[in-house]
Every structure is written in structure tokens, then in C-alpha cells.
Amino acid sequence: MRESASWLAPGRVNLIGEHTDYNDGFVLPLAIEFGCRATVSPGPEGMLRFTSAQEPDPVEVPVADLAPGAVPGWAAYPAGVLWALGVDLPGLTVAVDSDVPLGAGLSSSAALTCSVGGAANDLLELGLSPRELVAATRKAENDFVGAPTGGMDQLASMLGEAGSVLFCDMRTLDVRPVPFGLDAEGLALLVVDSRAPHRHADGEYAARRRSCEQAASTLGLRALRDVVDLDEALAKLAAEPDGEVLVKRARHIVTENARVTDVVALLDAGKVREIGPALTASHASMRDDFEITVPEVDVLVEALLAAGAYGARMTGGGFGGCVIALLDQNAVDDAARAAVAAATAHGFATPRTFTTSPAAGAHSVGAHHAG
Template sequence: MTTVTIEDAFTELYGAGPEGVWAAPGRVNLIGEYTDFNDGFVMPLALPHTAVAAVSRRTDGVLRVHSADVSQGVVQLRLDALEPLSDTGWAAYPAGVVWALREAGHPVTGADIHLSSTVPTGGGLSSSAALEVVTATALNDLYELGLSASQLAVLAQRAENDFVGVPCGIMDQMASACCTEGNALYLDTRDLSQRQVPFDLAAQGLQLLVVDTRVKHALGDGAYAERRAGCEAGARALGVRALRDVPYAELPSALERLADEGENVRRYVRHVVSDDHRVEQVIALLDAGDVRAVGPVLVEGHVSLRDDLRVSCPELDLVVSSATAAGALGARMTGGGFGGSAIVLVEEATAAVVSKAVTEAFAAAGHTAPRIFPAVPSQGARRVA
């Protein structure tokens, strides 16, 4: 059986070979959820699953994009006609990046792009950020723009915020662009300062499992924007630039000052300030080499996401309860919630037992069987051919 390469597919689509091939990964977030749009701290790691793009330049102001994963032909767009919030479906992600680059004054004159991705869609693993970052990385190289990985991430975020219309923070794009193999990325989302934190679980006899619940609840529609607005209202009421400026030690008094802001705002503030603190706890534990002690912090994070932010769902809660009951060191939902994925920290020797327990719990509850795989800290965006 002959394997068709992405270069072959590009050639068949566009009549000539690509100038190069690039890859950008999806991500899971170890800790720090809904903190990135509050100028807070996050700690994602890149997955081995990637969006791959074969790309060539054009000089006629035309963008042609095709996805091997969507049953649709080549989408052709004129660069001078790209409009934010226009309905271009999946193609809005690469098109938005081209738009953002041109809006920033970069001389992009067109491109032919063929995409293929192994990042699970709808799993909360940043499949959209991977599409954006791989497009930005390829065009940066081909047009010799000289932009850093962080700068590309900011432009990719602008594409998603302003062109696609999703008010996401910067974490997903920074993770896809800047993560390195074997490390988690400790990121300050205010100034984008970062530190690569060694995260070699195998050396400790551990594994981090991703459990993709394969569900996405409609309740999530608009809920992200509502929580973002609530966090911003809390910051205004407390007189701070962002919730990251509320010290954890002062959280009780801050919540008292928010008595008139409504219960939702108080809960959102409690989650964000405490989750920033949990990131700092995890950093200290990893620096001390005490990886197993991270487990209970993950569970605390899940409880906060479930009870204060209220972005969990029965399937995600079942992952956490069944995994911990089967001996996992800790677990929590990761990503935006209302479905998607959870992470589970396990002893390598018990990974199969925990996976089986979660799968059986899903079957007993009548849920679709989850997809479970290990999260291996992988390389961020790069040229591969």
C-alpha cells in the first residue's frame, strides 16, 4: 500500500510541489485554567499530535487553503477581501493569520496551503491554535519576516480574537509556538516571559494521561465570554488591572469587597486567584523534584473549575472520580470545559488499570467510550521539510 505524503497531496491539489512543510502541536494544560485572559500564570505542554502544513508562496493576492480532514474542496480567498467575522468555516483560522500578518504590515502576497492534523478536534486540545500557529510559522519562514515564536503566537491570537471572533487568551498559541520537548512551559501571560520546566515523567515512573471524553456540551456556547466578562467586572470592582494582581493571601478580603457584585463574579474571582496560586505551587513542587505531590493540586484545580467556575460536566467529573478511585495520583479537566478532555497523573505501573477503570465507568454510565493516550511533552512549531 502506497502512502501519500503531504507533499504529494499538495502537488496533486496545486500542480507543483510545496516550498516546505511545517508542523505545530496541540497542547494540554497541566495547571492554570481561565487565568490567561486575567494576565495570570499557566503551565501547558505540547502534545505529539500536530497540525502539518505544506505551503508555497503566491504573488497574486490569492490565498488557497485545503484540509485533508474536511470534506470540502480548495477554499480560495482574495487577500484584499478578507473580512473579520466573515463566515469562512474552518478556513477562517489560516485566513485570519494571513489577515493579521498583513494588518501588522507584513508583506504577505498570497499562499497555497494544504493542511492535515492529528490534533483531536473538539477535545479541548487546541486544534485551532495548531492550525493558526503552523500557518504563521510557515509564512514567517517563507516571507523571511523575522518574527519570534512569541510574536507569531500574538498574531495567531489576534487572528482568533478579531478575525474568527473567539475571545481566547494567549495560552494556546504560546504553547503551540514555544513549548519544547521534555518540558512544560511556565508562562506569565502578562509580559509573555517564560521558563521551560523539566517534566520528564518517565524518569520518575509516572505518566500523564489525556482522557478525551469525546463530548462537547452546547452549554459551553457563550459561557467562556460570560466568564471572561465576569472576571473583568471583578477586577474593575477591586480596582486592579487584572485578577492576577490580587494576592492569594488577600483573597478572603477581596471576596468581602465583592459582596455587591453578585455570586457569579465572586466565584469566578475565587477560582482565578486560587488557580494562579496553584500554578505557583506546582512550579515549586517540580523545582523540588516532588512530582507526585502535584496530584492533589490537580484535584483541587478540578474542584474549583467544577464548583466555582462551573465549566465541568458529568463526563469530566466521572474521569476525575473514577481515575482517583482506581489509584491515580490526581486528575482534573483541562481546557475550556463543558466536555473536551481531562488529564490524569498516574504511576506508570497503574496506567492500564486506571485507564480500564475510567473506560468501564463511562460504559456503566452510558457515555461514549473515551479516547485515552499519554501526554508526552513535545516540541513546539517547527519546519519539518
């Protein structure tokens, strides 16, 4: 066995396509420069030891005790990956170090699980493909940690490509890189972390998911992705006892899927600036129909648009997190200042701002062989 194996996996920003993933729909994420590095090495017989540069105390778990619910806190994520690999494990030590901002909706958890999965796959010589690692890391979050992720984050972290966004069909899990050439167009993607506390995110996420499933069931469809005539579908949903909510949730999903495919068509045609209105329309839909934004992110979107953004929207699951804006490169500094000033004027936390562009997906960053 090797002495160790190390992998780096990125966080992600979702350019457009929010809450469409668990509706068998379309998403358009990009891997970002922030990531997690995981090093997996042999450890004491029968023991799993997890350490993090961001956490004060290591976590140790006997291999024999590895099961959902057995590992507390952050270590449940790397432990869940080892469990999801479905193989007899030797003693292992897993060391991680991440610079993905926590709580910002940039999928620090996918960066963590994908880096651990890649490194463990190498060390144990399992021969799993990137697709199989996506399945294992999603299983870790869904079934071990109990986080109801739809799979987009793991696809973006594992399969992302520098210079491209990743067009993902979440029913088939087919993916296609779509060129997103910001520099060549003199453009930048500004990310503004609202630093708003995530309020009721888990319960509200589950409620949105239930509403979407109820709407699809009422319409006799496998998923809202399958709606063909939106007006007809909304009229049928409106007749239900909780029709107003079902109409709003379904309208967001169906129109958001259309916005994703519209953005892909524009990017394929090299019309990067022209995606701006779709980004802004996506935010309005999340705010008004899916009701997942908070005042902090709404204020930031308005400030960025006023500062000259071609489009701006909240990115991520909602109830806090980050806003993204498509801007000319020479407008970035003024827009960032405008965002901070708007947040300050409303008494909100001071946002953190940075630009990003599509980075490479998860990859090996070295292995050491015994002897």
C-alpha cells in the first residue's frame, strides 16, 4: 500500500438552476478556486482517525463501529465517504485542510467528501471512476450524514473543468462542459458572501422539496421537470387545498429549468453578457415564488444591479449565503464597494467579496509510495 494519497477538490458556485436538481431538472454549476485537500494514509489497526486544520480536536472511530449516526460533527462527512465505499477498511488516518468559506453556500461539504473519496480510492487502489466517486460521496451525505443534497454539488466538485460551467441533467446525470470565457470577454463573476446566518434552512429545504413532490404527484408526473404546458399545470394546482403554494413552487422550478437551458444556448453562442437578465429573473423567482431569499441577499442583488451588473442572483440553497453578479472587469471594485455599503446601510453583516472563474474538478495532488 502507498504511504499516503492526497486529493484536492473544489467548492462550487451555481451559475443558475436552483432547487431544480431534486426535481430531475437542469443545473449549471462551476467549480471554484477554493477547495479542500485530503490526505489519506494507513493508520492504527482497526481505527479511523480524522483531523482537520480547521478543527481543534481529532475524531477517532473504530472501523467496526462505522455506521450512520456513529460519528459526530464535521467528521461524519469523511467517515461517511469511507463507509459509502462499501469495502473492508484497514486502519486509516484522514487529514483535511479546506479554504472553502463555511456557511456561504459554496459547498464546502462536497469539497470535503470528494477530496476524501479521491484520496481513499487511490490509497486503497479501488479503481473507482469519477462517476462512481460522485455516487459514493452523494451516498455519504444523503445516507450517512443525513443531508438531503440533490447531487449537483458532488458532480460539480468531481467533474468540473477549468474555463467551463457544467451543464448537468439531474435525471440522467449526463454532464457537458459549456465554455464560460470570462477573461476573453473582459468580464468577471463577483461573489458576495452575505454572511447572513442560515435561518431555518434545513426545515425549509425539506418543505420546498415536499411541495415539489406534491405538485408533481397532483399533476400525475414523475417530477416537475416533465411539465409541458405550464399554464395548464398551474391551473390544475391552483384548485388544490394548498394551491397557492403549489403554484408558486412549481412555477419556479419549471421557469428555472427553462432559464438554465436558455443560458446554455447563449453561452454556446458566445453571448456571455446576454445571460444577465436570466440571472436576475432567477433571483426574482427564488424571492417571490420559491421564497428562499432573505433581506440581506435581496439588498445585495439590488445594489449590484444598480452598480452596473449585467445580472445578479443568490446562489445556493437559500436562506443566507452568497450572491453572484456578472460584471465588466473594470466595474468589479465599484460594485463590491456598493454591495458592502448597501449591507452596512441596512445594519447587516459586512459582506466578503471575491471574484471567481471556473476551476478544475477534483484531482490527485500527490501520492507517496512505501519503500
